[in-house]
Amino acid sequence: MSEQKQKVIEKLINDPLMPLRHSAEHVLHMSIESLYPGAKKVMGPPIENGFYGDFDVEAKISQEDFEKIEARMQEIINAKLSVILKEVSAEDAKQLFKDNQYKMEFVNEFAGQGKNITVCEIGDSTSKFHDVDLCAGPHINNTGDIKAFKILNVAGAYWRGDEKNKMLTRIYATAFDSKENLQKYLDLQEEIKKRDHRKIGKDMDLFAFSDLVGKGLPLFTERGTTIYRELSRFVVDEEIKRGYKHVHTPNVAKTDLYRKSGHYPYYKETMYPPMQIDEDELILRPMTCPHHFALYMSKPRSYKELPIRYAELAQLYRYEKSGELTGLMRVREFCLADSHNFVRKEQAAEEIGLVLDLIESSTGVLGFKKGEDYRYRLSLGDRKNTTKFYDSPSEWDYAENVLRTVLTQRNAPFYEAEGEAAFYGPKIDIQLDNVTGKEETAFTVQYDFVLPKRFELEYVNEKNEMDQPVVIHRSSIGAIERTMAFMIEKYAGAFPVWLSPQQVAIIPIGEKHLEYAQKVEQLFREKNIRVSVDSRNEPMNAKIRNAQTLKVPYMLIIGDREVENGTVSVRLRTEENLGAKPIAEVVAKVSEMYLTKSLYLW
């Protein structure tokens, strides 16, 4: 079992509401079985913030049915049925669940492993509702203790999580020890929805989608493009400072390139289909690696040149399944801050350390904290799965050990995930939580010992012999689109000054202050600060409200007093009123906050 899964389980075990939710899940399936004859309960664990139940049921269950399902659950709760956990023999279990192939599968599995089989009994044969189910507990003692619950949604889920298996009906719900706590949870969910980058993206006019253009293909407005540009500039400058060579390679290439790299058979399904141009078959590139290899191979290389770090803001095209697209988080065309670092094998560990330095420093600038906002995941191969992973156990052992050692020596907390590696080598993934608490891979560092072989990458070593480099594939701030999504949700649209689409709003109180306002605007423009004068015929309060809604960090109010004294009155989006200040001081302050990428306003 992976450390991550263990952590999730620990968290659940320590959750005092877990037994309550577990019992509520049994009440849910009792309700389904009594309302839908022939329905078979499959399984259903408590999860963070609630629980779900999987059912094999003929009828379509939809939101309209929630009311009657909840009503039946309430009946079972009101009946105040006892919940008793007991051990049974494998034979008894087989007899109990003989009509349910799913439970039988579990029973046979447990029996085969020599595990004890426990069941829980809710109610008894004399009560109106009675159920015995395969279950390891824990439970509350009486269904009457379920004080508040709510069905949240219904979804499909494959039996045993396999696409090839039958799709079951999964019902998500939650339960609490009081109505107040349930309501608190539901209110919190509403709050979270307000931070959703898709909602903020629309409200703040950052990006849009168009049916005419196609799904998963975001269109960035001027305001959104500003954030995009600042992030791009930042990463390019930061990388060049650290010895990266920024290059540019084409967005299309011959399919043969990906056949050579070995990507093609693995990822054919998620590439755009090929197009025929004259004699050549081309595809939109789904990754940059082979392009950078081709550049590396364009001339002979010496050991003196290494490490060579080819970086690119690379436009990539991946045919993600339609159901997987989500705002800017998962798109079909995106820009990856990509790099391939060609190093001697003995330089690999140091190079990975440098990459992690870059990542930690960049994420710090963005305002993400290690351990809090993101975690390291060491993604390992699987020696047994030679179809997915390149077959060379000793090289896997070596590479995985390099990554593990680097993390350990840095005292960087990490967890290991088996089978999450790339086909060509293990990787360190930087895992970020999105607004709903779901973990996503934001950035990644990969150790590649396979593709150099495929491309016969070489360099001349100090003994004048040919040697093969190792390639570190890495992304510093990931895909710009995804990073933007994370930033939007982290700051709920109130971006740090350097990323704010509009940094300064100048608000003249009346028409007669307009000329002065424009002079002030000019002073900010000279410092490349994104500023605009709200010259609309609106009352001051309306202008403030407008700037406040757009989360403009600085609002500068100009009336008679300011014109007279050569000042501006500074209001921050935090609603702090700093009063009148000399123009030069404000320009200098905003400029400083911008250039230092400060996370503060003043």
Next chain:
RNA sequence: GCCAAAGUAGCUCAAUGGUAGAGCAGCUGUUUUGUAAACAGCAGGUUGUGGGUCCGAUUCCCACCUUUGGCUCCA
């Protein structure tokens, strides 16, 4: 792709088997404003698209498209 749902003006939402209404945004006037919404008028929609049922469909039915929540996937 699969399961479930949603789609009405730029945005947030209302209404109806007899071809739709409000607030905000927009435009035009009036007003010239001191730290989160001045007033008035105007304009704005083949109710996602295409079929079907009906005297009549935005409303009922079907298909498709897009979006949302899951599943699977994520180089």
